[in-house]
Amino acid sequence: MRIGTFLRPALTLLLLALVLRPVWFTPFFAPFAPAGGPVIYERASLLSLSISHLGLVAAASAAATLVAVTLAILVTRPAGAAFLPLSRTITNMGQTFPPVAVLALAVPALGFGAGPTLVALFLYGLLPIFENAIVALSTLPPATMEAARGIGLNRWQQLLRVELPLALPVTLTGIRLSVVIALGTATLGSTVAARTLGEVIIAGLLTNNTAFVLQGGLIVGLFAVLIYDALVQLEARLVRRTGG
Amino acid sequence: MIEIDRITRLYNGVPAVDAVTMTVETGTVTVIVGTSGSGKTTLLRMINRLEEPSSGEVRINGESTLTIKPHILRRRIGYAIQGHGLFPHHTVARNIGAVPELLNWSADKISARVDELLRLFSMEPATFRNRYPGELSGGQQQRVGVARALASRPDLLLMDEPFGALDPVIRTRAQDDLRRIQKQLGSTIILVTHDMEEAIRLADRVAVMDSGQLVQHGTPAEIITRPATEFVADMVGRVERPLRLLSLVPVSELVEEGVAEGEALPVDASLRDALSVCLWTGRAAVPVEQDGVLVGRVTFEAIRARARAHP
Amino acid sequence: MNAKGSAGALSAPGILFAVLGLAAMLAPFMTLAANRIVAGDAIVAWRLAEPGVTLPGLLSLAAGLALGLLAAWPRIRMAGAALGLAGLFWLLMAGTPHLLAGAGEYARVSPAAGFWCLLAVFILLMSDALGNLAPGPLARAALLIAALAALTLVLWSGALSDLSIMQEYAGRKPAFIDAFVRHLGLAFGSLAIAGVIGFPLGILCHRRAQLRGAILPVLSFLQTIPSLAMFGLMIPILGWVGQTVPGAQSIGIAGIGFAPAFLALVFYSLLPVVGNTVAGLAAAPPVAIEAARGMGMTQRQRLLRVELPLGLPVILTGVRIVLVQNIGLAVIAGLIGGGGFGTFVFQGLNQTATDLILLGALPTVMLALVAAIAMDILVDLVRTTPEATA
Numbered sequence: 001m002r003i004g005t006f007l008r009p010a011l012t013l014l015l016l017a018l019v020l021r022p023v024w025f026t027p028f029f030a031p032f033a034p035a036g037g038p039v040i041y042e043r044a045s046l047l048s049l050s051i052s053h054l055g056l057v058a059a060a061s062a063a064a065t066l067v068a069v070t071l072a073i074l075v076t077r078p079a080g081a082a083f084l085p086l087s088r089t090i091t092n093m094g095q096t097f098p099p100v101a102v103l104a105l106a107v108p109a110l111g112f113g114a115g116p117t118l119v120a121l122f123l124y125g126l127l128p129i130f131e132n133a134i135v136a137l138s139t140l141p142p143a144t145m146e147a148a149r150g151i152g153l154n155r156w157q158q159l160l161r162v163e164l165p166l167a168l169p170v171t172l173t174g175i176r177l178s179v180v181i182a183l184g185t186a187t188l189g190s191t192v193a194a195r196t197l198g199e200v201i202i203a204g205l206l207t208n209n210t211a212f213v214l215q216g217g218l219i220v221g222l223f224a225v226l227i228y229d230a231l232v233q234l235e236a237r238l239v240r241r242t243g244g
Numbered sequence: 245m246i247e248i249d250r251i252t253r254l255y256n257g258v259p260a261v262d263a264v265t266m267t268v269e270t271g272t273v274t275v276i277v278g279t280s281g282s283g284k285t286t287l288l289r290m291i292n293r294l295e296e297p298s299s300g301e302v303r304i305n306g307e308s309t310l311t312i313k314p315h316i317l318r319r320r321i322g323y324a325i326q327g328h329g330l331f332p333h334h335t336v337a338r339n340i341g342a343v344p345e346l347l348n349w350s351a352d353k354i355s356a357r358v359d360e361l362l363r364l365f366s367m368e369p370a371t372f373r374n375r376y377p378g379e380l381s382g383g384q385q386q387r388v389g390v391a392r393a394l395a396s397r398p399d400l401l402l403m404d405e406p407f408g409a410l411d412p413v414i415r416t417r418a419q420d421d422l423r424r425i426q427k428q429l430g431s432t433i434i435l436v437t438h439d440m441e442e443a444i445r446l447a448d449r450v451a452v453m454d455s456g457q458l459v460q461h462g463t464p465a466e467i468i469t470r471p472a473t474e475f476v477a478d479m480v481g482r483v484e485r486p487l488r489l490l491s492l493v494p495v496s497e498l499v500e501e502g503v504a505e506g507e508a509l510p511v512d513a514s515l516r517d518a519l520s521v522c523l524w525t526g527r528a529a530v531p532v533e534q535d536g537v538l539v540g541r542v543t544f545e546a547i548r549a550r551a552r553a554h555p
Numbered sequence: 556m557n558a559k560g561s562a563g564a565l566s567a568p569g570i571l572f573a574v575l576g577l578a579a580m581l582a583p584f585m586t587l588a589a590n591r592i593v594a595g596d597a598i599v600a601w602r603l604a605e606p607g608v609t610l611p612g613l614l615s616l617a618a619g620l621a622l623g624l625l626a627a628w629p630r631i632r633m634a635g636a637a638l639g640l641a642g643l644f645w646l647l648m649a650g651t652p653h654l655l656a657g658a659g660e661y662a663r664v665s666p667a668a669g670f671w672c673l674l675a676v677f678i679l680l681m682s683d684a685l686g687n688l689a690p691g692p693l694a695r696a697a698l699l700i701a702a703l704a705a706l707t708l709v710l711w712s713g714a715l716s717d718l719s720i721m722q723e724y725a726g727r728k729p730a731f732i733d734a735f736v737r738h739l740g741l742a743f744g745s746l747a748i749a750g751v752i753g754f755p756l757g758i759l760c761h762r763r764a765q766l767r768g769a770i771l772p773v774l775s776f777l778q779t780i781p782s783l784a785m786f787g788l789m790i791p792i793l794g795w796v797g798q799t800v801p802g803a804q805s806i807g808i809a810g811i812g813f814a815p816a817f818l819a820l821v822f823y824s825l826l827p828v829v830g831n832t833v834a835g836l837a838a839a840p841p842v843a844i845e846a847a848r849g850m851g852m853t854q855r856q857r858l859l860r861v862e863l864p865l866g867l868p869v870i871l872t873g874v875r876i877v878l879v880q881n882i883g884l885a886v887i888a889g890l891i892g893g894g895g896f897g898t899f900v901f902q903g904l905n906q907t908a909t910d911l912i913l914l915g916a917l918p919t920v921m922l923a924l925v926a927a928i929a930m931d932i933l934v935d936l937v938r939t940t941p942e943a944t945a
Contacts, residue, residue, distance in 0.1 A: 086686070328842070328849075342850055
C-alpha cells in the first residue's frame with residue numbers, strides 16, 4: 001500500500017512524459033537504436049496514437065460491457081434459464097480462441113483497419129464480462145434475495161436495487177480482465193493497420209530498432225498497469241461498500 | 245499417568261495458559277471446561293505439542309514430551325477434533341488406518357484393526373470400509389474421527405470439542421458411545437469442551453479453566469457442590485446445581501423394596517431421570533428394573549432427601 | 556400457459572439454433588475466386604452443384620436442425636448435430652470439384668460465411684446436447700478421439716484437398732510441419748519450464764505468507780504487460796545476454812527468434828502455475844490439515860498425502876489455463892521470427908491472402924480447443940472424491 005501511494009503518481013508522470021515529451025528520453029533510448037538510426041518514433045505523434053489506442057479499447061469495452069451484462073441478465077431470469085448451460089459452454093469455448101486468431105480471422109470478414117480490431121476486441125471482451133456477470137448474478141446470497149422479495153420489491157426493483165449493485169464488484173473484475181486483454185490485443189491491431197501504439201513496437205521489430213520497441217512497450221505497459229491498478233482500486237472500494 | 249507441570253504459553257507476552265499444573269491418572273477421563281478464550285484448547289494442544297509451551301513441561305509416564313520429536317510424539321497420542329477433520333479424498337478405512345500407516349504397520353494388521361474399530365463403533369465394516377467421508381452422516385463422520393484417533397492404541401487420547409458439530413440427539417448418543425468404549429478399552433482421555441453438561445456427563449475429573457488459569461480440578465460432584473470460585477459456580481449454573489448433582493447418581497443407589505405404577509427405569513438411569521418421571525407423571529415413586537426384571541422402586545422422597553444431603 | 560407448455564417440449568436453444576441455422580443456409584456457402592488474392596464470387600448452398608447432389612446435403616442440414624429441437628432426447632439432438640456436420644462436409648466435398656470444373660488453372664474455392672456459421676451452430680448444438688447428457692470423463696475422451704479421427708480421415712482422404720486452404724497447405728507442407736512442431740515446442744516447452752520453476756515456488760509461497768505477498772503481485776504485474784510489448788521487450792534483454800554471456804549464442808539465445816518468444820511465454824505462464832498451486836494447496840480443509848498435524852504427519856507427508864492430492868484439480872486447472880493461453884500467444888512469435896503458426900498468420904496479413912491467414916489461425920484455434928477439452932477431462936479424472944457434504 002505504501003509503495004503504491006508513492007509509485008502510482010511516479011508512474012503516471014513517467015507515462016505522461018513518455019507520451020507528451022518523448023524527446024526528453026533521447027539519451028535513455030539512444031544506446032538501443034541502431035547506429036545512425038532514429039531514436040524517437042516520429043512518424044506519428046505518440047499522443048494521437050495513444051488516444052486512438054485507448055479510444056478503440058474504450059469503445060470496444062463499453063459495447064462489450066453493455067451487451068455482456070444485458071445477456072447475463074437475460075439468461076439469469078427464469079425465462080432465459082434454458083440458455084444458461086449453453087452460454088456457459090460458449091464462454092468456455094470462446095475463451096480458448098486466441099485473441100490474435102480472433103483478430104486475424106476478423107480481417108477476411110472486415111478488411112484492414114480499425115474495423116476488424118474493434119470487432120475482435122468487442123467479441124473477445126464479451127466473454128470475461130459475461131462469465132463474471134453470470135457468476136455474480138447466479139450466486140447472490142439467497143437470504144438477501146429472500147429479504148428483497150419479502151419486503152415487497154417487484155422483479156424490476158429487485159434487479160435494479162439489489163441484484164445489480166451486489167453483482168457489481170465481480171462484474172467489474174470481468175470488465176478489468178476484459179480491458180487489460182483489450183489493451184494488449186489492440187497493440188496487435190497495428191498488424192492489421194489499425195492506428196494503435198503497437199505501430200511503434202512493430203516499426204521497431206521491422207527495422208531492428210530496439211529503441212522503438214522499448215518506447216512502445218514501455219508506454220503500452222504503463223497504460224496497462226495503471227489502468228489495471230485503477231480498476232483494482234475501484235473494485236476494492238466497491239467491495240468495501242457492499243461489505244463483500 | 246500424564247503430569248502437566250507449571251505449563252505456560254505466552255502470546256506477545258500475555259499468558260494464554262498460565263502455569264497450569266495437573267495430573268491425569270491412566271484410564272480416566274478428564275474434561276477441561278472453560279469459556280472461549282479461557283486457554284483450554286491451547287492447554288490441550290501443548291500436550292501433543294501442536295503449540296510449544298513457553299515454559300513448563302508435560303510428562304507422559306515420567307517421560308518429558310520435550311525429549312521426543314513432535315511428529316513422533318503425536319503418533320503416540322490420539323487426536324480428535326470438532327468437525328472431525330477426516331481426509332475427504334481417503335476412504336473410511338484409509339482414514340482410520342492413517343496413523344498405523346505412519347507407524348509402518350503391515351497392511352493385514354491395519355485392515356484387521358480398522359474392522360475391529362468399525363465394529364466397536366457399531367459400523368458394519370463391509371458397508372463402511374470403502375465409503376468416502378462425504379458419503380457419511382455427521383454422526384458417522386464423527387465416529388470415524390474418534391476411531392481414527394484410537395487406531396494405534398495411543399497412550400492418551402486428546403479430544404477438542406469432538407461433539408461440537410453434532411445435533412443434540414446424536415451428541416448424547418456419541419457421548420454414551422465414548423464412555424462405553426473408554427470403559428471397554430481403559431483409555432486415558434483428555435477432552436476439551438465449553439459445555440458443563442457434557443463435562444459432568446463424561447468426566448472422572450473436571451478441570452475448569454478461566455483466563456488461562458486452572459481454577460478448579462476435581463470430581464464432578466466436587467465441582468457442583470463446592471465450586472472454588474464465582475466463575476465455576478456460574479459455569480455450573482446455580483439454579484441447576486441439584487439437578488446436575490442428581491444426574492451423577494444412578495437410581496441403583498436409592499432403589500428400595502416395594503412396587504410402583506408406570507413404566508420401569510433401568511438401574512443405570514440417573515436420579516435426575518427418575519425425578520423427571522415423578523414430576524411428569526405426578527406419581528410419588530418409579531419402578532426400577534434390571535435386565536427386564538423388576539428390582540424395586542425409587543421414591544420422590546428419597547430423591548429429595550438425597551439432593552439436600554450433598555457429599 | 557399454452558405457449559409455455561409447447562415451448563417446454565421444444566428445446567429453447569434448439570429453436571435459436573434452428574433460426575440461426577436456417578438463416579445461415581441462405582447465406583453464401585462457398586466462394587469461387589480467380590486466384591488466391593482477389594475476392595471471390597459468393598455461391599449459395601443450393602447452387603453449388605446439380606440438385607441431385609446438393610439436395611441430400613441440404614436435407615441433412617435441415618433434419619439436423621429439426622432433431623436439435625427435441626428437448627427431451629439429448630441423444631437424438633447429438634445425432635442431429637452429427638447429421639448436420641456430415642451434411643456440411645458433404646456439400647463442401649460435392650461443391651468443390653463442381654465449382655472448379657472449367658474455372659481456370661488458378662481458381663480457388665473456399666468455404667464462406669454460411670459454412671462457418673452452420674459449423675458453429677452444429678458444434679454448439681452438439682455441446683448443448685452433450686451438456687444435457689453430462690457424460691463422464693472417459694466417455695468425453697472417447698468422443699474427442701472419435702471427432703479427431705473423423706476429421707483426420709476427412710483430411711487424409713483428399714476429399715477436401717482442392718479447397719483453397721488445403722492448396723496453401725500443399726504448397727507449404729514442410730513449412731507447415733515445422734511450424735506445427737515449433738508451435739508445440741513453444742507452448743509445451745514454456746509450460747514445462749514454468750512448471751519446473753512454478754510448482755516449487757507455489758509450494759514455498761503456500762508455506763510462507765510473506766513470500767506469497769511478495770511474489771504473487773509481481774507475477775500479476777507481468778501478466779498485465781501486453782503480449783506484443785512483452786515479446787518486444789524480451790528482444791533487447793536476450794540480445795544483450797547473447798552478446799555478453801559467452802556461449803549463450805551457440806545454444807540459440809539471441810535477440811530475435813525462438814528464445815525471446817519462449818522466455819515471454821514462460822513469464823506469462825508463471826502466474827497461473829504459481830497462483831493455482833497456492834490456491835490448490837490451500838483448498839484442503841483446515842480441519843483436515845489440523846488433524847494431519849495432530850496425528851503426527853511431517854510437513855512433507857502432509858504435502859504428499861493430503862494437500863497435493865486435494866489440490867490437484869485446481870493445480871491442473873492452472874496448467875489448462877497456461878496451455879490454452881500459450882497456444883494462443885505463441886502466434887505472436889511469428890512476428891519476431893520465433894516460428895509457429897503465427898508465421899502464416901502474419902505472412903497472410905502482409906499478403907492479404909485470407910487462406911494463408913486461415914492456415915495459421917485455424918490449426919491454432921483447433922489446438923487450443925483440443926488442449927482445453929483434454930485438460931478438462933484430465934481435471935475431472937483426478938477429481939475422484941465425492942463432494943463433502945459437511
